[in-house]
Amino acid sequence: MEGIFASFASAMRQRWLRGTVFVVLGAVVAAVFLFAIIIYSHYYETVRTGLEAKARTATDFFANYVARSYADYYNSAYRYTETFREGDRLELQFINTDGSIMISSSTITSGTTLDSPDVSTAIESRRISSWVGRRATTGERIMAASAPMIYADGEVIGVMRYITSLKLVDRQVFMNIAAAVGIGLIVLLLVFSVNLIFVRSVIKPVGEITKMSKRIAEGGYGVQINNSYQYEIGEMVGSINEMSHKIAQTEKIQAEFISSISHELRTPLTAITGWGETLIYNENLDGESKRGIEIMLKEARRLTKMVEDMLEFTRIEDGRFTLNIEMIDIEAELEDAIFTFSELLYKDELEFDYNSDMDDAPLIPGDPNRLKQVFLNLFDNAVKYGREGKRIEVSIKMAGSDYISIAIRDFGTGAPEDELEIIKMKFYKGRNSKERGSGIGLAVCEEIIKFHSGRMELANAEGGGFLVTLYLPVSSKASSAPPVFT
Numbered sequence: 001m002e003g004i005f006a007s008f009a010s011a012m013r014q015r016w017l018r019g020t021v022f023v024v025l026g027a028v029v030a031a032v033f034l035f036a037i038i039i040y041s042h043y044y045e046t047v048r049t050g051l052e053a054k055a056r057t058a059t060d061f062f063a064n065y066v067a068r069s070y071a072d073y074y075n076s077a078y079r080y081t082e083t084f085r086e087g088d089r090l091e092l093q094f095i096n097t098d099g100s101i102m103i104s105s106s107t108i109t110s111g112t113t114l115d116s117p118d119v120s121t122a123i124e125s126r127r128i129s130s131w132v133g134r135r136a137t138t139g140e141r142i143m144a145a146s147a148p149m150i151y152a153d154g155e156v157i158g159v160m161r162y163i164t165s166l167k168l169v170d171r172q173v174f175m176n177i178a179a180a181v182g183i184g185l186i187v188l189l190l191v192f193s194v195n196l197i198f199v200r201s202v203i204k205p206v207g208e209i210t211k212m213s214k215r216i217a218e219g220g221y222g223v224q225i226n227n228s229y230q231y232e233i234g235e236m237v238g239s240i241n242e243m244s245h246k247i248a249q250t251e252k253i254q255a256e257f258i259s260s261i262s263h264e265l266r267t268p269l270t271a272i273t274g275w276g277e278t279l280i281y282n283e284n285l286d287g288e289s290k291r292g293i294e295i296m297l298k299e300a301r302r303l304t305k306m307v308e309d310m311l312e313f314t315r316i317e318d319g320r321f322t323l324n325i326e327m328i329d330i331e332a333e334l335e336d337a338i339f340t341f342s343e344l345l346y347k348d349e350l351e352f353d354y355n356s357d358m359d360d361a362p363l364i365p366g367d368p369n370r371l372k373q374v375f376l377n378l379f380d381n382a383v384k385y386g387r388e389g390k391r392i393e394v395s396i397k398m399a400g401s402d403y404i405s406i407a408i409r410d411f412g413t414g415a416p417e418d419e420l421e422i423i424k425m426k427f428y429k430g431r432n433s434k435e436r437g438s439g440i441g442l443a444v445c446e447e448i449i450k451f452h453s454g455r456m457e458l459a460n461a462e463g464g465g466f467l468v469t470l471y472l473p474v475s476s477k478a479s480s481a482p483p484v485f486t
Contacts, residue, residue: 028184035180051162055147091163122146141166272300323367331361337375357397374445386410406470414460
């Protein structure tokens, strides 16, 4: 039961992870990624726009107000760069058409030749061009905006290039993305925690309901689930409790009815059987009358057995079933049952094969009468359902060191695979069964074996037929749950 509940809980958590947490995680990752792109674009676009605006303003000023001569234009641009006042934030370079830096507000780069795409693009396209990259000398990330300086005759005489470091911008972008990631993690943790509480609030009551439902399905009718739940789960628990109560009432009425009817039938059946056995030896009976008496006795004995099974079953159900345990020779008890039953097989022309691998059978604790009842019941079933096989096999051997196994096999058609787990349920006779009976014989047998701390296994035998295997403990100190033997 714990394994079923663990499997259910694991499956529910997996579905929850796939259906909720992974979806929220995907949404958070997508949101953070989109936010990062927007923040990155916003900051870089702001810096680029600012640089391009400064470059455009400077070149427009020279084009509009310094136009007396080529030399004057060139010298004014040179002096403007030399006296640039924003050197703490920006670097201004005056570059000639060959790409050489004529002067820079930072003397570090003066006199060098640039191979930057923004400069060449500005000269060739006569438009402002920007570029993001790393400074060759330091490796620092920078952004540059280059504006062409066009003289009155349309000739490009140089480039005004504004440069700024992206260190502070990158830091700001990183801090904003980190904040977004942190918020995303908080949201994800909050969603995970809330959903985990919710899932646990569902798994716990459903697990309890599953356990109790299993008990009810196994025959614990009348068991009530503590209904401290609300909403749909509370309604479901209430319905299960009501169902369990009604089933318990029905079972009680059914058991009382069976017990009452069985006792009522017992007296007339005893009289019919007794008078039938008396009449069968009457020498004045002719052939037809004697045959009729034999049929009457056979049917009376069959009905008597059904009544005994039902009475036995009601004793088990209401707790009046008892065992008289003593140390017995189980092999001798089995052989006695075989001898008793073999007398009934002559008319059916069935072969009865018995095989024992017990060299020195140990005495085991058991009720000889109850165990003999089990053997005879199983033999009777083997005859009824395996009659066409004309053969029954019975074997006894040690199963490990703590258990004795007894196998009873017929050579009939066997049972449908989907019925093997339910065929020993009370009143179940099988979908394709044409044999008459109460359907509680196997249920009684299993209960008797359980009272002996054993186990009864049902299976279809290899090669055809039906196989019943009993496991009985050698000692009362053996485990109450026999191991699975192959």
